Amino acid sequence: MSTRPSDAVATLLGQRIKAPTSAVERVADVLREQIVDGALRPGTQLTEESLSTAMRVSRNTVREAYSLLIGERIAVRVPNRGVFVAAPDVAAITDLYAVRALLEPAALRWGPGLDERAVAGLRADVTEAQRCREAHDWVGVASENQHFHRHVVAVGGSERLSTIFATVLAEMRLVFHEAGGPFHAPFVDQNVHIVELLEQGHREAAAEELTRYLSDACAALISAVSKPPSHG
Amino acid sequence: MSTRPSDAVATLLGQRIKAPTSAVERVADVLREQIVDGALRPGTQLTEESLSTAMRVSRNTVREAYSLLIGERIAVRVPNRGVFVAAPDVAAITDLYAVRALLEPAALRWGPGLDERAVAGLRADVTEAQRCREAHDWVGVASENQHFHRHVVAVGGSERLSTIFATVLAEMRLVFHEAGGPFHAPFVDQNVHIVELLEQGHREAAAEELTRYLSDACAALISAVSKPPSHG
DNA sequence: ATTGCCGGATTGTTCAACAATCCCTACTCT
DNA sequence: AGAGTAGGGATTGTTGAACAATCCGGCAAT
Numbered sequence: 001m002s003t004r005p006s007d008a009v010a011t012l013l014g015q016r017i018k019a020p021t022s023a024v025e026r027v028a029d030v031l032r033e034q035i036v037d038g039a040l041r042p043g044t045q046l047t048e049e050s051l052s053t054a055m056r057v058s059r060n061t062v063r064e065a066y067s068l069l070i071g072e073r074i075a076v077r078v079p080n081r082g083v084f085v086a087a088p089d090v091a092a093i094t095d096l097y098a099v100r101a102l103l104e105p106a107a108l109r110w111g112p113g114l115d116e117r118a119v120a121g122l123r124a125d126v127t128e129a130q131r132c133r134e135a136h137d138w139v140g141v142a143s144e145n146q147h148f149h150r151h152v153v154a155v156g157g158s159e160r161l162s163t164i165f166a167t168v169l170a171e172m173r174l175v176f177h178e179a180g181g182p183f184h185a186p187f188v189d190q191n192v193h194i195v196e197l198l199e200q201g202h203r204e205a206a207a208e209e210l211t212r213y214l215s216d217a218c219a220a221l222i223s224a225v226s227k228p229p230s231h232g
Numbered sequence: 233m234s235t236r237p238s239d240a241v242a243t244l245l246g247q248r249i250k251a252p253t254s255a256v257e258r259v260a261d262v263l264r265e266q267i268v269d270g271a272l273r274p275g276t277q278l279t280e281e282s283l284s285t286a287m288r289v290s291r292n293t294v295r296e297a298y299s300l301l302i303g304e305r306i307a308v309r310v311p312n313r314g315v316f317v318a319a320p321d322v323a324a325i326t327d328l329y330a331v332r333a334l335l336e337p338a339a340l341r342w343g344p345g346l347d348e349r350a351v352a353g354l355r356a357d358v359t360e361a362q363r364c365r366e367a368h369d370w371v372g373v374a375s376e377n378q379h380f381h382r383h384v385v386a387v388g389g390s391e392r393l394s395t396i397f398a399t400v401l402a403e404m405r406l407v408f409h410e411a412g413g414p415f416h417a418p419f420v421d422q423n424v425h426i427v428e429l430l431e432q433g434h435r436e437a438a439a440e441e442l443t444r445y446l447s448d449a450c451a452a453l454i455s456a457v458s459k460p461p462s463h464g
Numbered sequence: 465a466t467t468g469c470c471g472g473a474t475t476g477t478t479c480a481a482c483a484a485t486c487c488c489t490a491c492t493c494t
Numbered sequence: 495a496g497a498g499t500a501g502g503g504a505t506t507g508t509t510g511a512a513c514a515a516t517c518c519g520g521c522a523a524t
Contacts, residue, residue, distance in 0.1 A: 022311060022476070022477090023476075023477070024476085024477090045505095047504090047505070047506090048505075048506070049504090049505075049506095057477080057478085058477060058478045058479065059478095059479090059506090060292050060295075060476095060477070060478075060479090060508095061476085061477065061478080063292075063296060063506090063507085064295060064296060064299055067296055067299045067300065067303070068299065068303070071299075071300070071303030073392075079254060079485085079506085079507085080484075080485045080486060080505085080506060080507075081485085081486065081487090081505085081506080082505065082506070083506095095390050095391050095392050096392065098344075098388065098389050098390035098392075098393070099388075099390050099392050099393050099396075101342075102335065102338045102339060102342070102343070102388045102390065102393065103334065103335070103338070105338075106334045106335070106337075106338035107334060110333075110334070111334070112330075156330065156331075156334045157330050158327050158330035158331050158334065159327050160305075160327050160328065160330075160331050160400070161330065161331050161334065164331075164396050168392070254507070254508090255507075255508070256507085256508090277474095279473090279474070279475090280474075280475070281473090281474075281475095289508080289509085290508060290509045290510060291475090291509090291510085292477095292508070292509075292510090293507085293508065293509080295475090295476085311475085311476085311516090312474085312475060312476075312515075312516045312517065313474085313475080313516085313517065313518090314474065314475070315475095
């Protein structure tokens with residue numbers, strides 16, 4: 001996969017002529033990052049006035065930015081009450097895993113993009129997750145886990161699917177904040193096993209392992225968020 | 233699957249206490265319908281001022297409504313140029329069918345919702361499609377075809393998936409307007425065959441038939457939109 | 465034919481204002 | 495003490511006017 005000189009030029013030009021980011025998008029970007037990183041917790045109200053003041057934009061701009069996030073399901077608008085960071089409940093968790101249980105194994109089974117390079121990428125994800133786990137870096141474990149699953153869906157070979165799945169992952173991030181630090185640690189080994197099966201060319205077995213993993217993870221997550229907090 | 237009396241009451245109450253529709257949503261609803269029905273053709277510019285005047289709302293309200301449609305991918309915003317009805321090209325069509333090729337057969341294979349009632353619903357869809365075809369009602373054929381595929385994905389048992397797929401179908405509607413009236417007619421029989429397989433309990437065979445169907449339909453659609461219009 | 469400039473159309477954003485909604489608190493009544 | 499009601503404050507939903515910025519098309523000059 002060589003890069004032809006004309007490709008390189010087009011890439012540079014593409015970057016040069018890319019439209020500047022609008023204020024709406026900038027506000028949404030800042031908020032999205034704070035939500036996904038857990039700085040804005042589920043259920044937090046996002047008031048138009050305070051954000052308008054803090055980011056020195058008008059309330060109309062804030063409203064438009066909110067609409068972007070609502071479309072991504074990481075925020076919800078309650079008419080006449082305000083916009084809140086989404087707080088996925090058990091039903092939402094169940095639904096999210098239903099999406100994943102359909103998408104991810106299907107991508108592993110028939111996705112047209114599962115070549116050696118893709119498998120190597122998945123191997124890199126789990127290797128990094130293992131390293132983070134040894135270092136008790138739970139944020140890193142969660143992050144690598146999401147990379148892994150994003151790459152799984154990317155095997156499906158559809159840009160739209162990848163975009164859709166990014167919103168699923170963003171919503172899942174909200175849930176993981178509720179679940180607590182080491183949630184993903186026990187599942188790293190299952191991801192490793194999935195990669196091993198893929199490396200041996202056993203796509204069907206890998207897909208079945210992934211289905212089991214998702215079912216286990218769903219049950220564990222529901223259990224984790226249904227418990228009273230064990231540490232204030 | 234009986235409806236308990238308390239469920240029926242809750243449904244009624246749910247409807248009663250549902251929040252009134254905001255102006256933004258009303259504008260978006262009107263536009264969405266016009267786009268999906270073909271009254272607003274792909275590539276049409278939606279100017280804020282004219283819509284603001286036509287619908288007696290402010291430009292800010294129009295902008296917010298546009299953002300909803302853009303999130304659904306049936307409109308696109310070109311910064312500083314305006315908002316246009318989406319005009320899916322061959323790459324978009326290919327991507328849409330990639331989504332469908334992953335989602336729909338997976339739903340048929342493992343979707344938890346494929347009970348007798350669901351199969352009966354699919355049978356009703358194809359029966360209605362056949363009736364529309366006999367009547368040369370191509371709009372009806374296309375509409376029933378979409379009902380069929382929506383119900384297929386609903387078998388996946390996820391509200392999010394169904395919502396996501398609704399946007400896929402809306403975008404497909406734009407493409408079908410380009411393709412011409414009888415596009416779906418030749419595929420009705422394949423849908424019938426899929427239902428027959430499901431009625432016989434052959435989920436795997438039905439999924440494979442659906443995969444073939446989608447591949448054929450994709451190729452036919454790309455061919456149809458790549459041709460010069462055969463009738464002005 | 466090409467280039468540059470200007471004007472018009474439209475978008476992106478701001479601001480101030482007002483109406484509407486909702487929630488919380490305080491007060492009154494039983 | 496408990497329940498109900500009213501009022502005020504906070505916030506949202508929306509409007510309209512204004513201004514800056516961008517883009518495109520038409521026209522003039524070379």
